[in-house]
Amino acid sequence: MTGKVLTATLNGICCELVSVEVDISSGLPSFNIVGLADTSVKESKERVKSAIINSNFEFPINKITVNLSPADIKKEGSLFDLPIALAILSATSQINHKSLKNFVAIGELSLFGNLNKIRGALPITLNAVKNNIPNFIVPSSNCNECAIVKKAKVFPFSTLKQVVHFLNFKDLLPYKINKEDLNPSIKYEKDFSEISGQESCKRAIEVSSAGGHNLIMFGPPGCGKTMIAERIPTILPDLTYEESLEVTEIYSICGKLNNKISLINKRPFRSPHNTSSQISLIGGGSKILPGEISLAHNGVLFLDEILEFKRKVLETLRLPLEDKCIKISRYNGSSTYPCNFMLVAALNPCPCGFYGSDKPCSCTAYERKRYIKKLSGPLLDRIDIFTFVNSLSYDEINSFNSSESSSTIRDRVSRSRLIQNKRFKDEKIHTNSQMNRNHIKKYCALNLKASNLMEKAYNSLNLSARAYGRILKVARTIADLRGSNKIEEQDLIESLQYRKFINSKII
Numbered sequence: 001m002t003g004k005v006l007t008a009t010l011n012g013i014c015c016e017l018v019s020v021e022v023d024i025s026s027g028l029p030s031f032n033i034v035g036l037a038d039t040s041v042k043e044s045k046e047r048v049k050s051a052i053i054n055s056n057f058e059f060p061i062n063k064i065t066v067n068l069s070p071a072d073i074k075k076e077g078s079l080f081d082l083p084i085a086l087a088i089l090s091a092t093s094q095i096n097h098k099s100l101k102n103f104v105a106i107g108e109l110s111l112f113g114n115l116n117k118i119r120g121a122l123p124i125t126l127n128a129v130k131n132n133i134p135n136f137i138v139p140s141s142n143c144n145e146c147a148i149v150k151k152a153k154v155f156p157f158s159t160l161k162q163v164v165h166f167l168n169f170k171d172l173l174p175y176k177i178n179k180e181d182l183n184p185s186i187k188y189e190k191d192f193s194e195i196s197g198q199e200s201c202k203r204a205i206e207v208s209s210a211g212g213h214n215l216i217m218f219g220p221p222g223c224g225k226t227m228i229a230e231r232i233p234t235i236l237p238d239l240t241y242e243e244s245l246e247v248t249e250i251y252s253i254c255g256k257l258n259n260k261i262s263l264i265n266k267r268p269f270r271s272p273h274n275t276s277s278q279i280s281l282i283g284g285g286s287k288i289l290p291g292e293i294s295l296a297h298n299g300v301l302f303l304d305e306i307l308e309f310k311r312k313v314l315e316t317l318r319l320p321l322e323d324k325c326i327k328i329s330r331y332n333g334s335s336t337y338p339c340n341f342m343l344v345a346a347l348n349p350c351p352c353g354f355y356g357s358d359k360p361c362s363c364t365a366y367e368r369k370r371y372i373k374k375l376s377g378p379l380l381d382r383i384d385i386f387t388f389v390n391s392l393s394y395d396e397i398n399s400f401n402s403s404e405s406s407s408t409i410r411d412r413v414s415r416s417r418l419i420q421n422k423r424f425k426d427e428k429i430h431t432n433s434q435m436n437r438n439h440i441k442k443y444c445a446l447n448l449k450a451s452n453l454m455e456k457a458y459n460s461l462n463l464s465a466r467a468y469g470r471i472l473k474v475a476r477t478i479a480d481l482r483g484s485n486k487i488e489e490q491d492l493i494e495s496l497q498y499r500k501f502i503n504s505k506i507i
């Protein structure tokens with residue numbers, strides 16, 4: 001007696017279809033799972049047996065062999081419970097085996113036959129639809145994320161009993177997601193208009209957001225660094241449908257999707273604590289799950305009090321910042337996750353916090369140097385914009401002039417992103433921050449006046465070749481924000497301002 005059910009396995013962001021084959025033959029009662037199943041899959045046996053019996057179906061007292069094919073890819077997780085149970089019920093003719101054709105089944109079973117939520121239901125659905133398998137049997141708590149996939153017919157259930165009834169009678173229509181869930185209006189709880197003053201910092205944030213530049217904010221305690229950073233996602237262009245899917249997939253893999261939210265359409269803002277380990281930041285662990293950098297994909301990764309992070313942990317950010325994806329290798333295989341984020345960091349300029357601000361600094365030059373030295377190094381090389389946030393004056397705090405709203409700033413940022421998309425349509429990049437040397441040569445030509453200024457700055461500030469490139473990239477973004485094809489002297493002057501803190505030896 002044989003049974004066969006389709007399911008899938010996850011490896012990083014990638015999925016593969018897996019066929020669960022069951023053979024029941026006479027012999028001493030046994031239950032074996034083969035096909036590179038890890039311990040979490042092998043535990044399925046106990047759950048599947050109890051769930052079948054407790055749902056009042058018959059569990060065969062024979063020799064049961066389960067094969068997960070293809071046998072050369074590693075399988076992990078509890079999502080195989082349901083397909084294994086269905087394959088056994090099909091092999092013993094308790095389900096009409098023809099009814100399982102063209103279905104992918106996923107779900108964890110409880111001992112009592114309830115269907116529990118699994119991780120990664122969205123990427124599995126996307127992959128199966130790509131492979132022309134359109135029908136899905138999923139736990140009710142996963143149904144919204146599966147139903148956002150166009151062309152997917154999703155049948156959600158809470159118990160094994162309900163699944164079997166459906167397969168025998170086919171008496172249900174696929175689950176329909178609310179239109180508003182598929183395209184919910186984007187509403188951020190925070191807004192730039194809540195930030196008083198800090199005009200120069202806001203401008204630096206706008207330039208960073210427009211060109212996708214990484215940024216560091218210095219400033220005394222309580223001046224609003226964290227407050228400003230938290231509002232950056234609200235001025236970034238809206239996520240496209242594809243970008244939303246990418247973000248939602250990562251949250252699905254981490255099991256962080258709540259079933260009320262289907263498609264994530266807000267840009268992520270992740271602010272890991274400075275005691276974070278390498279695994280929680282980059283990803284990994286025994287199941288090789290995505291870390292904070294991937295949870296910040298298409299959004300903002302904010303490292304508050306960056307000097308408090310362990311240096312070794314910060315250094316692991318170098319490669320993902322360049323590659324926009326992270327490959328995590330472990331003894332049990334490797335997984336790749338996307339991590340295209342904007343890095344925003346904040347710190348006090350010295351141990352007492354007031355160096356360079358309106359209030360006096362009580363640190364010695366040696367203390368300051370020792371403190372800021374921690375920041376130097378390869379990570380610093382990947383920051384384009386440095387900005388100082390000063391304490392608010394009494395007038396600024398009490399000002400009733402309302403500041404610009406996020407949506408006004410977002411319009412300008414979006415317009416400049418459109419210019420960049422058009423410029424780079426034949427290149428493999430999207431934003432100015434991603435330009436390499438050749439792109440800089442091609443797209444950042446300076447007129448005579450600007451070129452003279454650059455030469456002066458290069459010599460007097462002792463700039464490196466790398467700093468030279470960064471200044472031009474930021475100037476390109478500033479010109480784009482003006483809607484100008486040419487980089488003028490004024491763009492370059494502003495761009496040079498954003499390196500003032502490096503050049504003025506605060507660092």
Ligand SMILES: Nc1ncnc2c1ncn2[C@@H]1O[C@H](COP(=O)(O)OP(=O)(O)OP(=O)(O)O)[C@@H](O)[C@H]1O
Pocket residue numbers: 194195196197198219220221222223224225226227228348392
């Ligand atoms: N520019 C501002 N406009 C309005 N409120 C502000 C501003 N700056 C600070 N605040 C108020 O002060 C609080 C503290 O600000 P925030 O935590 O952002 O400061 P910070 O610069 O991050 O300080 P720290 O260096 O201690 O982390 C905010 O929650 C906000 O209520």
Ligand SMILES: [Mg+2]
Pocket residue numbers: 225226227304346
């Ligand atoms: Mg803060």
Ligand SMILES: [Zn+2]
Pocket residue numbers: 350351352353354355361362363
């Ligand atoms: Zn100080």
